[in-house]
């Protein structure tokens with residue numbers, strides 16, 4: 338396969354033609370429910386009930402599961418929507434058989450209800466065979482203001498980590514984060530106390546070391562994760578990544594929709610794939626996941642239903658590919 342492959346079309350149809358077990362991981366942000374019009378027939382997100390929307394996504398991710406390796410993971414960034422009749426009207430051809438549009442308050446919901454789209458999707462994917470492993474909160478540090486007076490301003494979205502099998506590739510060290518200043522001080526005090534005491538060197542420190550779980554690291558940290566000093570093991574003062582990710586939203590002038598931040602895609606890609614691994618994004622949009630994949634020495638397959646976004650993604654990704662090819666010559 339090419340280092341970068343961009344395929345324009347409906348995600349479920351395109352991915353059904355790709356070979357089984359060809360990909361290491363999938364990172365993606367599906368279209369929101371009832372918020373944006375991507376101006377393409379067959380688009381997911383407009384003109385359906387929430388249940389129909391979730392079923393459409395489950396069908397796409399069922400094909401994604403087939404093309405993932407047995408130790409592969411899926412990272413889905415998804416935001417919620419309110420049952421409301423305001424916002425963009427869907428095109429006529431996206432009305433469903435009952436004449437519903439996503440801007441009609443759907444049956445079973447009241448106007449102003451929060452739909453709960455992220456958890457509807459998470460539970461539906463779990464029921465379809467995925468292992469639902471974690472809900473991660475993306476805290477949008479520069480979220481948009483809202484003129485609401487009867488609830489708080491929304492400043493988060495979910496990222497769900499799902500796996501094809503109960504054990505899977507996860508590089509905890511690649512996404513480890515610096516420990517808090519207070520913990521750092523405690524470690525240093527502990528080292529000083531050991532140096533002045535008759536305790537077995539290293540025993541207390543080893544107990545206090547961050548534990549890298551998962552397949553790559555056992556409970557004892559790898560030699561690379563610590564340094565030896567005066568008979569004591571000094572940790573590299575990093576800890577396992579927490580499940581709240583504070584990150585600023587990204588804006589790209591060429592796209593009229595929210596692109597996800599490179600930092601978000603990068604965290605998922607580093608944890609979920611080895612260097613040289615192959616990444617897939619079924620809703621690639623402007624191609625952010627592809628840019629991050631090539632910058633981090635991974636290969637990439639991106640799918641989008643809108644031909645303009647396919648061209649945009651191709652242009653954006655090739656800006657990063659050209660220098661990579663030049664350095665390889």
Ligand SMILES: C[S@@+](CC[C@H](N)C(=O)[O-])C[C@H]1O[C@@H](n2cnc3c(N)ncnc32)[C@H](O)[C@@H]1O
Pocket residue numbers: 346347348349365366367368369375379380381382592594595596597619620621622623624625626640641642643646
């Ligand atoms: C939220 S945007 C993705 C943004 C992307 N993460 C980025 O950083 O640019 C969702 C994308 O899904 C695409 N889309 C909607 N329905 C689709 C379908 N049935 N198959 C493939 N792509 C679809 C839209 O055209 C849109 O580009």
